[in-house]
Amino acid sequence: MSNSVISASDLSLTFQTNDGPVHALKDVSLEIGKGEFVSFIGPSGCGKTTFLRVIADLEQPTSGTISVNGMTTEEARKTRAYGYVFQAAGLYPWRTIERNIALPLEIMGIAKAEQATRIERVLDLVNLSGFGKKYPWQLSGGMQQRASIARALAFDADLLLMDEPFGALDEIVRDYLNEELLKLWAATEKTICFVTHSIPEAVYLSTRIVVMSPRPGRVTDVIESTLPKERPLDIRDTTEFLEIAHRVREGLRAGHEE
């Protein structure tokens, strides 16, 4: 595939622990194309976060190959190919929101004036305009997570890696942020890899859902979503939505019973 952003084949990763080897990933092969929204779903220990960390060059695979934008993961990281959003917002408490967003820009040596326009733009994208001068503790958990997304967007990487970004938030905030994320995806046309353990979240957001299962961590099913690109929140009550959700649940159960 010429337009594939991430290409993994027979990827395995084994952690050596005191209790013996742990097979976090085993023989994972996956192609992710440009502009896709791919969710990774599965119980804890299925390797979904590990896979994301391998893409980000935060973990090294034991065997198999992976390329990001046609490069090795290390080269991709060095060209700042992706923005990473962690489970926790991880904002620096001693920096205001706009200075937090400026952090990657400072590190990349972007001029002050350019920084200001970019900060303005991404704050607007995540609906946080006017909160730039606030410190993280002055914001709610949902707003902090939005700020961390803005930080990941600030340097305009085409790939966004999100590791359960809304896992710690309540359902109402989560619904709202899911809707916002879809709008943002439509507006920026980025490729998004999204780790979650919520079935409705995965079905609502994705163009493709990768179902994973633990011990060893592997891909058990890949489900193409038939939902339209335009998705209001009440699409979750349609039969089409419920059918996909059912298939995801079946996939998770099958992986569990093996």
Add this chain to the structure above:
Amino acid sequence: MTRIWQGKTGPVIVVVAAIVMIWYVFVVVLNAPWERDQAARAGTTLSFTQLVRNTMAQERPVLPAPHQVVAEMWDTIVNKKVTSKRSLVYHGWITLSATLLGFVIGTGLGILLAVGIIHNRAMDKSVMPWVIASQTIPILAIAPMIIVVLNAIGLSGLLPKALISTYLSFFPIVVGMVKGLRSPEAIQMDLMHTYNASAAQTFWKLRWPSAMPFLFTSMKVAVAISLVGAIVGELPTGAVAGLGARLLAGSYYGQTIQIWAALFTAAALAATLVAIVGIGQRMVMARMGEIA
């Protein structure tokens, strides 16, 4: 009035008053034998009130009364010219200058060692045991040798004393800063890695700001023991000048009031230094967006 009791002031006053009362009781108990002895030699007997009054007005009491110490401090701090050898301000300044110089060198050395330890695996393995071992040697044993050795190579005066302060004060800084510089969470470190940040960028933008609360806490301990170091450093120099010299001279001549006055001056100095570091901490933390 009620506000005093709701805050810290009320309890502090009560505790101080209690300590002073207990102190006076001990003054009578500890100084009475000498009074009785004197009276017996003179062949007179003392009434109880006379005895109590005498125990609080001795020239070389076993335990001076609080008001005697206060009077001595007032006399030697306020009434004497600051250039006088009998002025506590004069001696206090000599000790303070060694304390501050030693504290500054100790803080710098401590930070440098901590930076080395967190960035270099070999230093991590090798330096820390030596740092800890250095503090197991009694400072009283090593202080005279530092003074003598440095004197032999032509260094005398302020610097040798300051180095003894340094010897004590770098320790809490190293320990605190190693912990502080390692305090960033895993995801904060991962984040810097995803930005492909250099070691210097990670240090200045993440490790250093994260370590600030640790640095100030360590500096509070360091500045107080720095003063102890300076006083100890003054003892083997033959009691020439400084609060340590006043303590030593006082004990040579049995001038207990002078000893206690020097002790309290040293304590007040230490409290002031710790408070100044505390103010610095609050200012820096306020700039870092923390609500104090």
